[in-house]
Amino acid sequence: MKIFMNDKLVDQAEAKVSVFDHGLLYGDGIFEGIRLYDSCVFKLEEHLERLEYSAKAIMLELPWSRQEISDAVCETCRANGLKDGYIRLVVTRGEGSLGLSIKNCDKPQLIIIADKIQLYPQEFYEKGLEIITVPTRRINPAALPPTVKSLNYLNNILAKIEAQHLGYHEAIMLNDQGHVAECTGDNVFVIHKGELITPSASAGALKGITRDTALGISEDLGVPWREANLTRYDIWVAEELFLTGTAAEIIPIVKVDARPIGDGKPGPITAKFLERFRELVSREGTML
Structure with missing residues (x-):
């Protein structure tokens, strides 16, 4: 499986974040769960708008444009040969020092996973x-x-x-x-x-x-x-x-x-x- 990390696709085994990432340490970050149906990313624009609103609410500046993230989502789906599936789009605060302060977190991490999901039995x-x-x-x-x-x-x-x-x-x-x-x-x-x-x-x-x-x-x-x-x-x-x-x-x-x-x-x-x-x-x- 290919995972999109920041600016490129990597193998699943290479998709890693720092143990000092505040997303891991404190749950400091945001995400979107998105569906793919018959090669159509359902309401992608609405999801990306909500992502931007979440980022603004927690004062997390996204260094990527909406179009760049949209392109990355589609690229990840294509790389994994998906026509139907589930996309988990994650943005963490990034690596920082121990403690709740965000002042040293200056590089958010973008992670996109595209895979299958079944929440409840059919x-x-x-x-x-x-x-x-x-x-x-x-x-x-x-x-x-x-x-x-x-x-x-x-x-x-x-x-x-x-x-x-x-x-x-x-x-x-x-x-x-x-x-x-x-x-x-x-x-x-x-x-x-x-x-x-x-x-x-x-x-x-x-x-x-x-x-x-x-x-x-x-x-x-x-x-x-x-x-x-x-x-x-x-x-x-x-x-x-x-x-x-x-x-x-x-x-x-x-x-x-x-x-x-x-x-x-x-x-x-x-x-x-x-x-x-x-x-x-x-x-x-x-x-x-």
Whole structure:
């Protein structure tokens, strides 16, 4: 496998960063997860825009232009012979001295990995996924804005560990007010009485690219949508429920906390969202 490091492709075994890189030492850096469908890098411009916003938020100056990063993403995919896959784009703060200060970190590191991914077994996209709510709470947006896609995912990882120890693939995380924030790696969407409802960034939800795509699909299908605070009760009594994410795509949820969602099967509105999503992915983006 070829990995893009800073300005060139290298073999996987040669893709290395310093042990003094602040991305490793402190989780100081940003990333994007991007999908490749039928040689189309889905919504690459939107991902790169969000990368730039994350960089600005943490005062990380990117020494590469958006076009240079875009070209590097496509080059990495081509070098690995990928037509369908997953791209992990990482920018670390770079090598520095021990301690939290960023003053000595003057050379950010760009890393691009293009490979395959399957977040959930394929069968669950047909029959639906069962999930639970876990005790680990989502970090307060006032402490760390969820709109910053940083390298430090320990909060989400702890929730994922809890879910997996109980035999589940995914879990809902609440914020410190007890409202639904998001899942460990996905946005949450409720369908109730013909309306689509999802938590806002102020509740702790990431402003996901696939989330935005789902909202666009909602408008195309004539399904009204809104952002709102959701409780566990709102989840339990939902008629349909689905999750969105770059790696997860759109996946139906059929049971939460042992309570069936609707009739316990993927719902018809969710099916329409998934169908429309699959129509979009190979044409809305950047071709290799």
